[in-house]
Amino acid sequence: MSGSPVTDGRPRPTTLAADPWRTHPARVVALRDETPGVRSYDLELRDARVRAEYRFLPGQFNMLYLPGIGEAAISISSDPAAPELLTHTVRAVGNVTNALARLAVGDEILIRGPYGQPWPLGELSGGDVILVAGGLGLASQRAAILDIVRRRDDFGRVTILHGAKTPSGLLYTSEHDAWQGAGIAVDCTVDTAEATWQGPVGLVTDRLAGLPLAASSTGILCCGPDPMMTGVARVAAGRGLGHSRVWVSLERNMSCAVGQCGLCQFGPFFVCLDGPVFRYDRIESLLGVRCL
Amino acid sequence: MMPTRELRIGDAVTLTAAGLDALIRRLAVDHRVVGPRIADGAIVVRDLASAADLPTGWIDDQEAGRYRLHRDDAAGPFDHVVGPHSLKNFLFPPREPIARFGRVDGEWRELPVDPPERPLAVIGVRGCDLAALAIQDRVFLRGRTEPDGHVDEAYERRRHKLFLVAVDCRRAAPTCFCHSTGSGPAACSAAAGRTADLTLTDLGSGPADAVAPALGERRHACRIGSERGAAVMTAVAAEVFVGHCSADEATAAERVPADLERAMWQRGKEGEGATSGRCLDTGNIRDLLFSNLDHPRWDDVGARCLSCTNCTLVCPTCFCASVTEVADLSGDSVTRERHWESCFSLDHARMHGTSVRHTTASRYRQWLTHKLAGWIDQFGTSGCTGCGRCITWCPVGIDLTAEVAAIRESPSAATGGTS
Numbered sequence: 063m064s065g066s067p068v069t070d071g072r073p074r075p076t077t078l079a080a081d082p083w084r085t086h087p088a089r090v091v092a093l094r095d096e097t098p099g100v101r102s103y104d105l106e107l108r109d110a111r112v113r114a115e116y117r118f119l120p121g122q123f124n125m126l127y128l129p130g131i132g133e134a135a136i137s138i139s140s141d142p143a144a145p146e147l148l149t150h151t152v153r154a155v156g157n158v159t160n161a162l163a164r165l166a167v168g169d170e171i172l173i174r175g176p177y178g179q180p181w182p183l184g185e186l187s188g189g190d191v192i193l194v195a196g197g198l199g200l201a202s203q204r205a206a207i208l209d210i211v212r213r214r215d216d217f218g219r220v221t222i223l224h225g226a227k228t229p230s231g232l233l234y235t236s237e238h239d240a241w242q243g244a245g246i247a248v249d250c251t252v253d254t255a256e257a258t259w260q261g262p263v264g265l266v267t268d269r270l271a272g273l274p275l276a277a278s279s280t281g282i283l284c285c286g287p288d289p290m291m292t293g294v295a296r297v298a299a300g301r302g303l304g305h306s307r308v309w310v311s312l313e314r315n316m317s318c319a320v321g322q323c324g325l326c327q328f329g330p331f332f333v334c335l336d337g338p339v340f341r342y343d344r345i346e347s348l349l350g351v352r353c354l
Numbered sequence: 355m356m357p358t359r360e361l362r363i364g365d366a367v368t369l370t371a372a373g374l375d376a377l378i379r380r381l382a383v384d385h386r387v388v389g390p391r392i393a394d395g396a397i398v399v400r401d402l403a404s405a406a407d408l409p410t411g412w413i414d415d416q417e418a419g420r421y422r423l424h425r426d427d428a429a430g431p432f433d434h435v436v437g438p439h440s441l442k443n444f445l446f447p448p449r450e451p452i453a454r455f456g457r458v459d460g461e462w463r464e465l466p467v468d469p470p471e472r473p474l475a476v477i478g479v480r481g482c483d484l485a486a487l488a489i490q491d492r493v494f495l496r497g498r499t500e501p502d503g504h505v506d507e508a509y510e511r512r513r514h515k516l517f518l519v520a521v522d523c524r525r526a527a528p529t530c531f532c533h534s535t536g537s538g539p540a541a542c543s544a545a546a547g548r549t550a551d552l553t554l555t556d557l558g559s560g561p562a563d564a565v566a567p568a569l570g571e572r573r574h575a576c577r578i579g580s581e582r583g584a585a586v587m588t589a590v591a592a593e594v595f596v597g598h599c600s601a602d603e604a605t606a607a608e609r610v611p612a613d614l615e616r617a618m619w620q621r622g623k624e625g626e627g628a629t630s631g632r633c634l635d636t637g638n639i640r641d642l643l644f645s646n647l648d649h650p651r652w653d654d655v656g657a658r659c660l661s662c663t664n665c666t667l668v669c670p671t672c673f674c675a676s677v678t679e680v681a682d683l684s685g686d687s688v689t690r691e692r693h694w695e696s697c698f699s700l701d702h703a704r705m706h707g708t709s710v711r712h713t714t715a716s717r718y719r720q721w722l723t724h725k726l727a728g729w730i731d732q733f734g735t736s737g738c739t740g741c742g743r744c745i746t747w748c749p750v751g752i753d754l755t756a757e758v759a760a761i762r763e764s765p766s767a768a769t770g771g772t773s
Contacts, residue, residue, distance in 0.1 A: 081504070081505070081507050082504045082506070083452045083453050083690070084464075085453070085464070087461065087462055108461075129455040129457070129462055129679065129681070129688040129690075130679050130681035130685050130688045131679060132677075132679055133677070155706065156706075156707075169460075170460065170461055170462060172455075172462055313705065314703070314705065314710075315702075315703060315704050315705050315710075317675065317676045317677050317695075318675075318677075320503075320504040321496070321503075321504070321732070322493060322494065322496075322504065322506060322673065322675075323673075323674060323675045323676060323677075323695070324673055324674030324675070324695070324697070324702075324724075325674065325676060325695065325702060325703065327697075327703075327720070327724060327728065329644065329647075329723075329728065330644065330727065330728040330730075330731035330732065331728075331731075332732065335502075348647075351647045351648065352716070353710060353711045353712060353713055353715075353716030354647065354710070354711075354716070354720075
């Protein structure tokens with residue numbers, strides 16, 4: 063099984079337990095309303111030993127479990143250098159996420175993780191990074207942004223292109239100034255402006271098209287709806303940036319998160335194991351296949 | 355002759371019906387013994403109390419979308435081929451609790467799941483099902499060989515205690531194609547990683563002798579493949595008369611699966627039509643399927659397929675599962691129950707309230723490309739063992755070997771490739 067074509071030699075970080083179903087209690091220590099229907103949950107693992115051992119990489123996810131309700135795979139959005147506090151930014155849309163929305167500070171949930179392939183920040187070290195996020199897609203990139211802020215000198219130009227339907231859908235706006243202050247350009251755009259909006263109106267792909275770009279040393283990290291990701295890859299290619307320099311984070315229904323339940327399959331891949339972050343050239347042909 | 359020493363790995367003995375019965379009774383001392391028996395009009399795998407429970411004298415007629423039993427007085431206890439059940443039903447049960455939780459003073463506590471079950475002994479396991487077991491091991495025990503893999507603890511617990519009594523097939527149904535997938539008809543194959551504790555080969559009826567004093571009594575060659583197998587067979591030999599295999603009997607036992615395999619290859623060459631024998635050409639099959647994701651054949655088979663999930667339920671390797679929360683009314687006591695899921699169900703790829711694969715054609719494509727192609731990427735092996743169950747139990751008789759052949763015959767221009 064070694065040498066399986068789906069693995070590319072990236073290290074797969076160890077998880078808390080070999081038994082995939084083992085969960086760990088975590089307390090809600092803070093809640094923040096981000097955008098309409100979207101809330102951030104700061105979680106602290108109850109067990110001190112587990113808390114001390116827990117590590118994650120930007121782009122990975124946890125399974126958040128509410129007994130009797132179910133589990134949901136949610137990106138970890140906090141600083142990987144401070145894993146004693148785990149932030150998850152969640153839109154209340156289904157059974158589990160609506161139940162999460164009823165939690166109060168002090169309540170407990172169960173978590174297991176971290177799972178999945180991270181954003182390739184190590185590989186991009188020394189070069190320019192463009193993070194492209196549609197709406198809640200920025201939640202899967204916040205950990206990467208905080209990691210970059212922490213070691214800003216490891217990277218060249220860093221730009222965040224964040225798009226949303228309306229200004230109220232832009233995520234983490236209270237932090238944008240801090241990111242700018244740390245030397246990251248934050249460029250927000252919306253589909254539909256409101257009276258007070260002074261920024262650009264249009265697609266993130268249009269913003270990408272106008273961005274100064276050193277094709278040989280730039281990596282693009284992208285998370286958003288499928289058409290946005292294919293659009294970003296197309297525009298990038300037009301600017302001389304090959305599909306092997308674009309990474310996207312995919313979303314699929316999953317139950318186990320460890321390649322045993324089969325639900326998250328995407329062509330030959332398990333999104334839980336081989337993703338959620340994929341290099342674009344590896345999945346490009348699959349993205350065009352209907353109902354895959 | 356009566357063995358006077360302890361039996362060892364590699365020894366071969368002969369058993370009569372009394373020996374087979376003694377084997378089942380001996381295993382039952384410390385195992386739950388299951389094997390083939392007739393229930394609900396089919397030969398299924400159920401608990402066995404004695405050799406009398408085996409379907410001796412019955413033959414199964416199988417074709418695409420058809421399964422019937424008929425009497426055949428010449429049939430031995432294992433002259434049927436595989437029915438709807440496989441080892442999967444026992445090692446990866448259709449429903450099982452994976453975790454329990456109780457809430458006390460607002461805090462969730464994980465509670466122990468059911469106590470360990472009795473070790474399982476399975477009688478009559480065929481080559482295709484030993485191949486399926488090896489494939490399921492790669493799925494559920496991946497963490498034992500890959501540093502990044504996980505281990506399903508319940509599966510591993512059952513697997514380690516599993517006692518396997520394999521049987522060489524003497525007969526193939528028209529739906530069988532294990533010869534073309536390298537997973538039979540010989541039960542065991544060291545090269546293919548198929549092993550068992552004991553392996554039986556029906557030698558038919560021989561002349562009266564010390565082993566089978568009644569003229570014409572059926573005897574089985576029994577090869578010992580493990581220490582546990584040796585210990586069990588030594589104990590059986592202490593209870594009933596067990597002979598050592600003669601050179602002739604050993605040769606005859608080897609010939610049974612070899613002759614059948616030759617016949618299966620020959621059968622495929624004798625003319626067209628379903629009864630001429632099925633065969634799966636596995637050459638370059640991964641790239642063939644992944645480069646034909648837009649082939650019109652998917653819509654063709656999608657129009658016939660009922661999306662009933664039968665093929666995935668009878669498949670000995672399909673492992674998709676989802677988890678249901680079973681809570682009491684207070685919500686303070688919860689059991690997480692894992693149950694088989696099927697890629698033919700709309701829930702399999704549900705996202706944001708809708709299914710990613712909302713057409714039957716796309717669900718059939720998911721099943722076949724996963725089974726024969728994606729599996730190779732994921733686990734380094736095909737997911738198909740040539741057992742033919744999905745053909746027999748498909749209510750409309752869809753035959754995966756025919757679907758693959760149709761795509762192979764007229765591959766579309768390379769689309770959707772994932773090299």
